[in-house]
Amino acid sequence: MKKLVLVAGLVALPAFAAPFDLKGDGTKGETSYKTLCVACHGEKGDGNGPAGAALNPKPTNFTDAVNAVRLTDEWVYKMVKEGGAANGKSPLMVAWAGALNDQQIRDVGAYVLKFKPAAAKAEPAKKAAPAKKK
């Protein structure tokens, strides 16, 4: 049901279609991340920043394979732009639309997505190492 409402909302906002053509530059986003996000999400993106430790829920661990499933570029963009409260997540994740412009949000999003484990980025390419026989 929640999903239906969400879909209806997107359909009703055709002007919002453009931002989903997401092209972020993670290299440029690194500065924003290290300035604005690192205190909670941590240097390594594992959610263990000094200010994150005391939070409940904890800041998302971007390196976790389970979390990686929902960390699409659209979702990251929405969360960063609108914050947690607007997206059914913790209000401790504030909206950054006032601090970052649209391109900067995409750039920092691209940086965040770099923390995803390699297996989640390239699922089909994953192969077990061949067993060694002697």
Ligand code: HEC
């Ligand atoms: C005050 C601490 C704090 C700061 C600073 C912060 N976040 Fe968060 N963030 C959180 C918390 C807490 C959550 C988890 C919300 C939840 O699980 O309900 C979160 C969730 C997220 C998510 C959603 C991931 C998911 O679990 O679906 C993204 C993306 C994100 N943050 C990106 C950023 C970026 C990018 C910045 C910097 C521009 C940033 N955050 C700064 C606390 C913070």
